[in-house]
Amino acid sequence: MKFHSKRTTAFAALVLSGAMALTGCGGDAEGGGDNGGSEDVSITMLPKNLGNPYFDTSTAGAKAAAEEIGATLEEVGPQEATADAQVQYINTAAQQGVSALIVSANDPTAICDALNQARDAGTKVVTFDSDTEPDCRDLFVNQATAEGIAKVQVDLIAEQIGDSGEIAILSASANATNQNAWIEMMKQDLEANHPDIELVDVVYGDDDDQTSFDKTAALLQSHPNLKGIVSPTTVGIAAAARYLSDSEFKGKVALTGLGTPNQMREYVKNGTVEAFALWNPEDLGYLATYAANALATGEIEGNPGDTFEAGKLGEYTVEDDNSVLLGEPFVFNAENIDDFDF
Amino acid sequence: MSREYAPYSQPLWRRLLLTREWAVIALLAVVVLYSLANVRNFDGPLTLTFLLLDTAPILLIALPMTLVIVTGEIDLSVASIVGLSSVLLGVLHEAGLSIPVAGLLAILAGVACGAFNGFLVAYVGLPSLAVTIGTLALFRGLAVGLLGTKAITDFPDSWKDLATATIGDTGVPVVMILFVVLALLFTLLLQFTTFGRGIYDTGLNPEAAHFTGVNVERTKFILFVLSGAVSALAGVYYTLRFGSARGDNAVGLELQVIAAVLLGGVSIFGGRGKLHGVIAGVLLIGVISSALRLESVQVSYTNVIIGLLLVASVMSPSVLAWVSGKTARRNKRGPGPQSAPVGVGTQGR
Numbered sequence A: 001m002k003f004h005s006k007r008t009t010a011f012a013a014l015v016l017s018g019a020m021a022l023t024g025c026g027g028d029a030e031g032g033g034d035n036g037g038s039e040d041v042s043i044t045m046l047p048k049n050l051g052n053p054y055f056d057t058s059t060a061g062a063k064a065a066a067e068e069i070g071a072t073l074e075e076v077g078p079q080e081a082t083a084d085a086q087v088q089y090i091n092t093a094a095q096q097g098v099s100a101l102i103v104s105a106n107d108p109t110a111i112c113d114a115l116n117q118a119r120d121a122g123t124k125v126v127t128f129d130s131d132t133e134p135d136c137r138d139l140f141v142n143q144a145t146a147e148g149i150a151k152v153q154v155d156l157i158a159e160q161i162g163d164s165g166e167i168a169i170l171s172a173s174a175n176a177t178n179q180n181a182w183i184e185m186m187k188q189d190l191e192a193n194h195p196d197i198e199l200v201d202v203v204y205g206d207d208d209d210q211t212s213f214d215k216t217a218a219l220l221q222s223h224p225n226l227k228g229i230v231s232p233t234t235v236g237i238a239a240a241a242r243y244l245s246d247s248e249f250k251g252k253v254a255l256t257g258l259g260t261p262n263q264m265r266e267y268v269k270n271g272t273v274e275a276f277a278l279w280n281p282e283d284l285g286y287l288a289t290y291a292a293n294a295l296a297t298g299e300i301e302g303n304p305g306d307t308f309e310a311g312k313l314g315e316y317t318v319e320d321d322n323s324v325l326l327g328e329p330f331v332f333n334a335e336n337i338d339d340f341d342f
Numbered sequence B: 001m002s003r004e005y006a007p008y009s010q011p012l013w014r015r016l017l018l019t020r021e022w023a024v025i026a027l028l029a030v031v032v033l034y035s036l037a038n039v040r041n042f043d044g045p046l047t048l049t050f051l052l053l054d055t056a057p058i059l060l061i062a063l064p065m066t067l068v069i070v071t072g073e074i075d076l077s078v079a080s081i082v083g084l085s086s087v088l089l090g091v092l093h094e095a096g097l098s099i100p101v102a103g104l105l106a107i108l109a110g111v112a113c114g115a116f117n118g119f120l121v122a123y124v125g126l127p128s129l130a131v132t133i134g135t136l137a138l139f140r141g142l143a144v145g146l147l148g149t150k151a152i153t154d155f156p157d158s159w160k161d162l163a164t165a166t167i168g169d170t171g172v173p174v175v176m177i178l179f180v181v182l183a184l185l186f187t188l189l190l191q192f193t194t195f196g197r198g199i200y201d202t203g204l205n206p207e208a209a210h211f212t213g214v215n216v217e218r219t220k221f222i223l224f225v226l227s228g229a230v231s232a233l234a235g236v237y238y239t240l241r242f243g244s245a246r247g248d249n250a251v252g253l254e255l256q257v258i259a260a261v262l263l264g265g266v267s268i269f270g271g272r273g274k275l276h277g278v279i280a281g282v283l284l285i286g287v288i289s290s291a292l293r294l295e296s297v298q299v300s301y302t303n304v305i306i307g308l309l310l311v312a313s314v315m316s317p318s319v320l321a322w323v324s325g326k327t328a329r330r331n332k333r334g335p336g337p338q339s340a341p342v343g344v345g346t347q348g349r
Helices: A002-021 A053-069 A083-096 A112-120 A146-160 A177-193 A209-222 A234-245 A261-269 A281-296 B012-017 B020-038 B046-070 B078-094 B099-123 B128-147 B157-164 B175-191 B194-204 B206-211 B216-242 B253-263 B275-294 B299-330
Strands: A042-046 A072-075 A100-103 A124-128 A139-142 A165-171 A197-204 A226-231 A254-257 A275-278 A307-309 A315-317 A323-325 A330-333
Touching: A042 A053, A042 A083, A042 A281, A053 A072, A053 A281, A083 A100, A083 A112, A083 B046, A083 B216, A083 B275, A100 A112, A100 A281, A112 A124, A124 A281, A139 A281, A146 A177, A146 A226, A146 A254, A146 A275, A165 A177, A165 A209, A165 A234, A177 A197, A197 A209, A209 A226, A209 A234, A226 A234, A234 A254, A234 A261, A254 A275, A261 A275, A261 A330, A281 A307, A281 A315, A315 A323, B020 B275, B020 B299, B046 B078, B046 B175, B046 B194, B046 B216, B046 B253, B046 B275, B078 B099, B078 B128, B078 B216, B078 B253, B099 B128, B099 B216, B157 B216, B175 B194, B175 B216, B175 B275, B194 B206, B194 B216, B206 B216, B253 B275, B253 B299, B275 B299
Parallel strands: A042 A072, A042 A100, A100 A124, A124 A139, A139 A323, A165 A197, A165 A226, A226 A254
Antiparallel strands: A275 A330, A307 A315
């Protein structure tokens, strides 16, 4: 890092002195490569954008994995989560000839050509968190399946309300594809395995904080016997928690769903929320790095059935759609929430 | 041009070197040479291709933007027009129109957007800064509203390939032909026509321009229409290059365009600036970003460096004015433009 910032300064000094004085004899050549042998695995980590706590966490996991493997890992990325900015970093990785690129796609198709160009140049491409079209990456590290996400939320609410009583769902927008798929699976799961739980209402907060807050208030008014709320969206669960924690229903109406630790910490600590779910981005980055290394060293091809070791997470098998599943969603509660910062 | 200039009192090399345009071009050359020598992989075959593909939309939009800024106005809505044109291309193509027809309609929509800006600025007399902040939101809102958060990605491969194709083995993208043609047309328009002189006159002093027979309103209106049309054209290119029509395409591009235009020596107050400087300005920012990316410098540092460069370049006319003021006192070879600081007044014609 020191080396880079030094060179940045030299570059800046050169550029500036050039601009002002038109005499551009900058610092002596510091260039050339100090990056060891080419047989080392070099990995570039390209999240959707930088300065995003979620991706900071996944990069921390990736760095830990790279250290265990002995690979070099560099995180680069744009400030804005846009596809065109990401393409520039993919191009750069291709120019540098890195062994593997781990990317969370800002657009499933817009970065495809660039990724394929990088693959033609010999770079292995692993997507994580947000996939591209399957034909422009070698492997997708999937954080969770729809079934897993639906099941963990039903299990959590069933546990929190003693497996019987009225519940409602506070979703994102009425046509949100992911949420609708999960809700459908939750309904089936409830019907089959939790006959005493009655889903009385599904309302939509449009992934807007204020709307979700108001819908929570309306739910509690119109269903006085409500025992629990499931909100399968991070915006919804945080708004609902904020409403509950200042209301008479705090601790009486259970709330769970998909949330992030930083948004939910306060409400877990003050007893509004017992537990909620999401995946662990640190493990996601960790697994993606092991997968990238396995591809780069030729240990796997990324074909269905390939298996590789991922350090502390154990062995993984590539599934039929050339993806690897991280595992069951992660449940956050008062005991573990302080281990996370995203 | 049949204008009479006071005799120049400084040697030719000095007049040439001390123009902002040549300063930027020289700096570009220095940065390129430095990067070739010191930045790993910068001399690779892909650098030029990627650089030009990435900067093509900025290069295109910078052409009309230069003319708009020379009149003393600004168009902040260009990136939103790119987004709108991108969405329209997608929606129309999905509805069954061929790419040329859908592209043409998207460009016509850009013309309409530009005409809306131009009408409000030129004929209603509203400040362009305020108008185009408004239409920045308006056009982006239309783009996102038309398509929501989804993307249309089903474009014919032949067109997508054309958008990223290069000319033979040169590494120069085909889209550069389009750019060179437009650049020549805009240079002709700005430097060699009465209309072009009217653009400078409008920027220097709209009232005086009016009294010398320049149709200030029409000039501004036409420039905003051109800005809308070229932005929409850039939107078509952008969409085909990435194969993805999205409402949020090219968000923030307007600032990159304006930064490059100012770096290229165009005065934000109008009346001064030339296209070759602007083109060098766009490429300079592109080369610096590309070199710093290859060095894995964080984007925040890159932005700091480009920001400092921009501030320095905006400051430099004042610094140069101060310098040439000093030399003018020592050098008594005569009155005339040498006492006018670089960056001000007639030298920009």
